[in-house]
Amino acid sequence: MPPEPTGRRPLKTRDWPFFKNLAAWLARSGATPNGISFASIVFGCAAGAAFVATNCFSLGTWSQRACWLAAAAFIQLRLIANLLDGMVAVEGRKGGPTGDLWNEAPDRISDAATLLGAAYAASSYPLLGFSAALVAVFVAYTRALGASVGAGQIFLGPMAKPQRMALMTGTALLMALWPIDPSGNGLAGLAGGQSPMRWALLVIILGGVITAWRRLARIAALLREKASQPS
DSSP states (O other): OOOOOOSSOOOGGGGOHHHHHHHHHHHHTTOOHHHHHHHHHHHHHHHHHHHHHGGGSOTTOHHHHHHHHHHHHHHHHHHHHHHHHHHHHHTTTOOOTTHHHHHHHHHHHHHHHHHHHHHTSTTOOHHHHHHHHHHHHHHHHHHHHHHHTTSOOOOOOSSSHHHHHHHHHHHHHHHHHSOBOTTSOBHHHHTTTSOHHHHHHHHHHHHHHHHHHHHHHHHHHHHHHHHHSOO
16 A cells, blocks of 8 residues: 655645745745744634624624635635745745644634534534534544654545635525525425535535545554554
């Protein structure tokens, strides 16, 4: 079995000219990778707050739709910040001794803030949101565990951070475009009587359990292969 790639998460967007130019501009402007990582926390918390705010307005009003759209936008800004902090650190040669710490800790805060906010979004269910946040943290732990035991960073899916946040973004956009009717009509009726937000959180939970199992299985296989090789 070939070794799992190590280091940064493989992302095609890292090669996009727009993000390359933006990272270069940030590096020239004095932005630091740690500062960009902190910004990702702000965006993640803002996404969670926007989710919670959907409960403050009546169904289908423009104010509620704006909250759904804001949540989707903040999630994407958080992901862009996650992309740019590494690019400024590596390609911009501005990495520091605490870079690895800042690369990991803000992600855990952002994940939890966004998913816990989704727990209290309109048409959501708190237990699903709390469970999704817990599973997301454990999925990230399995990746870090692989690195700590010498198996490398394991980025297997199907529900890694990019997929979790893509699903939450799509769900927020769907809720903005097609509000839920609590009586069971409209989109809620098509979703088996449950809102898309509840289904999205359930998918994150189930997909996260599968992802964690696959990563742990890959780590175990790599460690067994490493142990079987002649010293």
